[in-house]
Amino acid sequence: MKRPHLTLEQKKAIPGYYFVLPFVIGFLLFFLYPITQSFIYSFSNFNLSPDGYTLTHVGWEHYKHAFFSHAKFNRILVGTVQDMVTDVPLILIFSFFAANLLNQKFRGRLVARAIFFLPVIMACGIILQMERGDFIQSLLRASGDTMGMGTSEQSSTVGSLMLLQSLFRTLPQQLAWLATYISDAVNKIYEIINASGVQMLIFLAGLQSISPSYFEAATIEGATGWESFWKITFPMISPLIILSTVYSIIDSFTVFDNRMMSILNDEFYLYHHYGLASAMVWVYFIVISVIIGLVIWIVNKGVFYQE
Amino acid sequence: MEKIIINANINPKLKKFLLWFVRLFGVGRLKKYSWSIIRAGLIIGISFIIIYPILVKVSSSFKSEADLYDSTVIWIPRQLNLENFTLVFDQMRYLSSLWNSIKLSFMATALQLVSCTLVGYGLARFKFWGRSIVFSLVIFTLLVPPQTIMVPLYMHFRFFDLFGIIEAITGSRGVNLMNTYWPFALTAMTCMGIKNGLYIYMIRQYFRGMPKELEEAALVDGAGVFKTFYQVMLPSAVPTLVAVILFSFVWQWNDTFYSSLFWTSTKGLPGALSSLMDNVRELYEQTGRPYNDFTSSMLNNTGSLMVIAPLIILYAFAQRYFVESIERSGLVG
Numbered sequence: 020m021k022r023p024h025l026t027l028e029q030k031k032a033i034p035g036y037y038f039v040l041p042f043v044i045g046f047l048l049f050f051l052y053p054i055t056q057s058f059i060y061s062f063s064n065f066n067l068s069p070d071g072y073t074l075t076h077v078g079w080e081h082y083k084h085a086f087f088s089h090a091k092f093n094r095i096l097v098g099t100v101q102d103m104v105t106d107v108p109l110i111l112i113f114s115f116f117a118a119n120l121l122n123q124k125f126r127g128r129l130v131a132r133a134i135f136f137l138p139v140i141m142a143c144g145i146i147l148q149m150e151r152g153d154f155i156q157s158l159l160r161a162s163g164d165t166m167g168m169g170t171s172e173q174s175s176t177v178g179s180l181m182l183l184q185s186l187f188r189t190l191p192q193q194l195a196w197l198a199t200y201i202s203d204a205v206n207k208i209y210e211i212i213n214a215s216g217v218q219m220l221i222f223l224a225g226l227q228s229i230s231p232s233y234f235e236a237a238t239i240e241g242a243t244g245w246e247s248f249w250k251i252t253f254p255m256i257s258p259l260i261i262l263s264t265v266y267s268i269i270d271s272f273t274v275f276d277n278r279m280m281s282i283l284n285d286e287f288y289l290y291h292h293y294g295l296a297s298a299m300v301w302v303y304f305i306v307i308s309v310i311i312g313l314v315i316w317i318v319n320k321g322v323f324y325q326e
Numbered sequence: 327m328e329k330i331i332i333n334a335n336i337n338p339k340l341k342k343f344l345l346w347f348v349r350l351f352g353v354g355r356l357k358k359y360s361w362s363i364i365r366a367g368l369i370i371g372i373s374f375i376i377i378y379p380i381l382v383k384v385s386s387s388f389k390s391e392a393d394l395y396d397s398t399v400i401w402i403p404r405q406l407n408l409e410n411f412t413l414v415f416d417q418m419r420y421l422s423s424l425w426n427s428i429k430l431s432f433m434a435t436a437l438q439l440v441s442c443t444l445v446g447y448g449l450a451r452f453k454f455w456g457r458s459i460v461f462s463l464v465i466f467t468l469l470v471p472p473q474t475i476m477v478p479l480y481m482h483f484r485f486f487d488l489f490g491i492i493e494a495i496t497g498s499r500g501v502n503l504m505n506t507y508w509p510f511a512l513t514a515m516t517c518m519g520i521k522n523g524l525y526i527y528m529i530r531q532y533f534r535g536m537p538k539e540l541e542e543a544a545l546v547d548g549a550g551v552f553k554t555f556y557q558v559m560l561p562s563a564v565p566t567l568v569a570v571i572l573f574s575f576v577w578q579w580n581d582t583f584y585s586s587l588f589w590t591s592t593k594g595l596p597g598a599l600s601s602l603m604d605n606v607r608e609l610y611e612q613t614g615r616p617y618n619d620f621t622s623s624m625l626n627n628t629g630s631l632m633v634i635a636p637l638i639i640l641y642a643f644a645q646r647y648f649v650e651s652i653e654r655s656g657l658v659g
Contacts, residue, residue, distance in 0.1 A: 028453070034551040038448025039460050041441040042526070045516025046463055049479065054470065056478035065477075072481065120369060125362065133645045134373045139573070140637055141380070144580030145596035149630045150379060209375055265469075273471045275582070283473050293477045300474045311469065 061297035081298035091282060092299060096306065099279040103271045103310075106214070109204050110267050111260070114215035118222035119252075135219060142213035148275060214270060218263040225259040226252070257322045264318060265311055272307050279303060380631075387411065387628035394620045410628040417605045418598040418629060424636070427594040430510060430585075431578045437514035438522055438574045439567065445517055446529025447555060451541065461530070468523035472583060480587055483509040509588040510578075520577045520584065525570045532566040533559065572644055579637060595633045602629045 061081055063074040085092045121132050141147075204211070229252065237247040273280065283303075286296040331344045348356060381401070390407040393399045414420070449461050485500035486508075487493055492500055503509050513519050517526060536559060544554040582596045589597060603622055610617035 032452050032454035035448045035452025035454035035457065038444045038452065039457075041515060042445040042460065042464065042517040045441075045513065045518040046467065049482070049513050049516060049518040050467055050470075050475065053475035053478035053482055056481070057474055060477060117372065120365060123365070125365065129646075131369050131373065133641075134376055136645075137376050137641070140576050140641055141376075141634060143577060145582050145599055146580055146630055146634055148582065149599065149626055209378075212372065212375055269469060269471070273473070280473065287476065297477055300471070300476075304471060304474050307471065308469065 057297045058301065060294050061301050063294055065293040067291070067293075077294070081295045082302065084295060085299050085302060089295075095278045095282055096303065099272065099277055100306065100310070102277070103268060105200070105203070106207075106211070106271055107264065107267045109207070109211050110215045110218060110271075111263060113211050114218035114263065115222050115256075117215065118219050118226055121219070121223055122226040132223075136216060138213045139216035139220070142216065144275075147213065214267070214274075217270075218267060221259050221263050221266070222256065225256045229255045261315060261318050261322060264314055268311055268314065269307070272303075383627040383631040386624050387631050389624060391621065391624075394624060410625060411632070413606070414602065414625055414628045414632060417609065418595070418602055418632070419593070420598070420632065423593050423595045423598040426592060427579060427596075428636075430507065430594055431575050433507060434510050434514045434519055434578045435571055435575045437511060438517070438519045438525065439571060441515055441517045442522055442525040442570065443529055443560075443563075443567065446526045447533050447559065449526070450530045450533035451536075451559075464517075464523045464526050467518070468521065468527075476583075476587060479509075483588060503588075505589055505592045510584070513584075519574070520581055521573070525574065528566060528570060529563070532563055536562070568644065572641075575640070576637060580633075599626075599629045599633050602626070 059074065062076060062078060064077050064080075066073045066075070117135060121128065121135060125131075142150075233251050233255075234247055237251060242250065271277070275281075283296055283299060286292045286299065331341060331348065334341065351359065385401045385403070387410050388407055389399070389403040390405070390409065393403040393407075396404070445464075449457060449464070483503040486503045487500035510519070514522075517523075540558060541554055544558045549557065580596060582600065585594050585596055586600075593601070603626065606622065606625055607617055610621070
């Protein structure tokens with residue numbers, strides 16, 4: 020049999036298939052298959068028996084139940100989205116700011132970097148889970164004027180609100196939400212720092228990749244640091260803003276202590292309502308995709324690509 | 327600057343001091359110093375917030391119950407007390423949990439590293455049909471919350487079967503892979519472990535930046551595709567790979583989602599830590615010791631410390647490579 024004639028380009032491309040083969044197999048077996056299964060579950064009643072499971076088709080029953088009869092689903096869905104909308108900008112601003120700090124030359128930079136990236140290690144999975152429910156930590160924070168930080172939640176809210184109110188007194192009423200937002204941000208600083216490890220890494224790597232010759236040229240032309248930040252650093256790093264934004268959104272939606280995750284876990288582990296849980300997850304997934312799509316669409320307009 | 331100070335309507339003594347200060351250091355220097363001080367303040371402040379929980383853990387793990395109620399003891403306990411550690415050590419079955427976690431994390435990291443490197447390299451260096459589709463699927467796997475596939479994945483491994491082959495041979499419905507290492511090994515081998523899409527992305531970005539001439543030179547010298555890959559391209563990618571290793575090891579180590587899904591009776595450290603409190607409460611009730619939030623928190627902190635201690639030791643060694651590697655890692659293309 021005569022083999023089909025391939026060009027050199029095509030011949031060179033063939034090994035590429037071998038290299039990506041593991042992913043393709045994994046995608047088909049452990050991603051595409053489960054995800055279609057979960058879609059089917061969401062329309063079925065799920066009965067577990069010792070030698071497997073049986074499915075009975077129920078149509079939109081589970082979706083209806085989630086939206087109209089479930090006690091908390093709607094409220095928590097909206098609340099989770101709200102939390103995301105408030106947290107993600109703070110995380111992005113903080114991580115961008117911290118990456119800029121770490122990118123400067125100063126003594127002890129390596130130590131500072133090592134500490135700033137500790138949350139990547141510490142603030143994930145089980146450790147974070149334990150910390151959220153910890154009694155002494157919250158108590159120390161409450162009474163802990165020992166080191167001049169961490170006052171109790173109420174008193175610090177009141178304190179920072181009062182401070183901010185005096186600061187913002189000159190502002191019109193319409194901007195009151197800004198004061199609340201900032202005072203909330205101050206109270207949540209620990210959570211924000213914990214959630215920004217990877218984003219900080221992304222931004223720092225981006226900052227490192229900007230060629231110093233741009234800044235040299237700008238300095239010779241007489242640009243100030245402020246100008247070169249907005250005209251060079253910011254546009255050069257803007258493609259990474261999408262990456263970090265999407266990462267932060269996904270992270271905030273899938274972090275374990277998110278209330279949505281906890282009702283999903285209850286339905287799954289506690290009540291074994293697999294069908295209902297799948298329907299809820301699908302609604303949640305669609306909401307996430309729509310939000311991420313919107314965000315990418317909006318941010319993409321302001322992004323500068325070098326190519 | 328000097329003119330501003332001379333014209334300013336302020337206390338003459340202060341004016342004299344400011345003038346002296348500006349003349350001594352110069353305006354440029356002054357700016358630099360003040361920024362250095364602010365920067366140092368910010369960095370120390372943020373570092374403190376990050377380290378604070380570790381300090382709390384260390385301090386409360388050495389406390390005894392008497393110290394908890396002593397209002398004069400805040401950070402440093404009255405005497406060194408190791409009872410918390412021995413109690414937690416027993417209740418978590420520390421050695422066996424640690425050994426499970428070590429086996430799991432090392433295996434998953436090694437497999438994920440191999441598979442993600444291959445896929446990342448394939449996506450970066452070969453122009454085959456469907457490459458952009460595969461890459462967008464990689465990103466897609468990152469976007470989907472793992473909870474979406476939680477139930478089917480559980481069923482998949484609870485009654486594991488490949489195209490009905492096992493059912494045809496044994497007659498029963500698949501094999502039960504719960505409480506084994508297989509679910510982790512299979513997903514890691516096929517790039518479906520925790521956040522593997524991110525690693526593929528990092529590695530692809532790195533290899534995309536390598537010059538084409540390097541590949542051509544290797545080809546002219548007679549190296550085949552795979553030889554070029556592991557002898558020419560791979561050695562220079564070490565910093566990126568270190569970052570991937572650290573991420574995947576740490577996230578596997580701390581993971582509760584997959585380990586509670588696939589391991590119901592076998593326990594790694596995260597599993598042992600989350601059931602620690604129930605065990606301790608039971609023990610206290612049996613022996614009649616008073617049990618309250620303070621004790622539970624103290625023991626929880628001890629447990630958390632013992633879970634992250636191996637990671638902190640690892641980080642202390644790997645941190646140098648890690649922090650340096652970001653500068654050259656493929657995170658940015």
